[in-house]
Structure formats: C-alpha cells, structure tokens
Amino acid sequence: MMMLMLSDMQGIPVPKLFRVQARAYLEAALQLTADLCEDRAASTATYADGAVTMSLANHAVELFLKGAILELKPGENFVAQGHELSQLEPWYRRLYPKKAFRLTMPAGVGKAYLVEPDPALERELAQHAASLRKRMPPTSSFATPRTARERLGNK
Secondary structure, three states, X not given: OOOOOHHHHOOOOHHHHHXXXXXXXXXXXXXXXXXXXXXXHHOOOOHHHHHHHHHHHHHHHHHHHHHHHHHHOOOOOHHHHOOOHHHHHHHHHHHOOOHHHXXXXXXXXXXXXXXXXXXXXXXXXXXXXXXHHHHXXXXXXXXXXXXXXXXXXXX
C-alpha cells in the first residue's frame, strides 16, 4: 500500500486539484450511499446519514464546477461570485455552452419524475409528500453548511 501525502497534492494546478478533490468527494458519497443501501444499514439509517452523503455529493459538484471555471478563468474570485451550485451552474454554462459540456444538476430544487409512472403509485407518492411537507418545516430540509450557518446568524 502506498501512503499519499499532502505534498503529493502540492504543485498541482488549482483547476486540476479541484477536479481531483471533486472525484474523491464523489467517490466517498457513492460509497456511503452504497453502504446505507445494504440491508442492515438501511434499517438503522437516519436523515443525518443521508444528509452527509448529499453534502459530500454537493461539494463534489461545487469543486468540479469551480475547477472547470478556473480552467478558463484563472484567478476567478469565488468569494465575490458565490459558492452555491445555483450561482456556479449558470457561470459554468456561460463558459461551456456546447452540448458536450451540459450537466444535469443532481440536487437542485425541483421534482423527480418516474420513467414509467404507475398512476396509483404517483397519487400515493404525492399524498405522502404532501403529508411530509405539512409535518416538516422548510428549514428542516437538506441545507448546505453555508445556508445552515446563515439561518443561525453565523455568516
């Protein structure tokens, strides 16, 4: 087994470093998700367990987008421009407008659609979702660490 050191990462151009880190975050998210789907883990998994995998996946996409942006716009300032996927995605699309570079954002706000919907199942899912929305305040939904800090007043 080879030990990787921080020095192995030093000297890598920032856009490539972001891509390397994005892949690592995505691999971690995929592995944790697979682990949560195993029978014994699925019975004890909690919202927090799922939120961690989503946070890792969200950060992977953020790092990928930043790396791609920096590839064409070296030295770009993300503090001024923003770190949220909703801010980075349009920026990425402007820089990479060709069809070959299009992305489908994984954790955006929107609806999920069934490929071959069963009308009875769709009604059941819609009723269940409506019930959950009534019981769960909007601030309980998945939030990135930044938006959670903002809600607590710790910007």
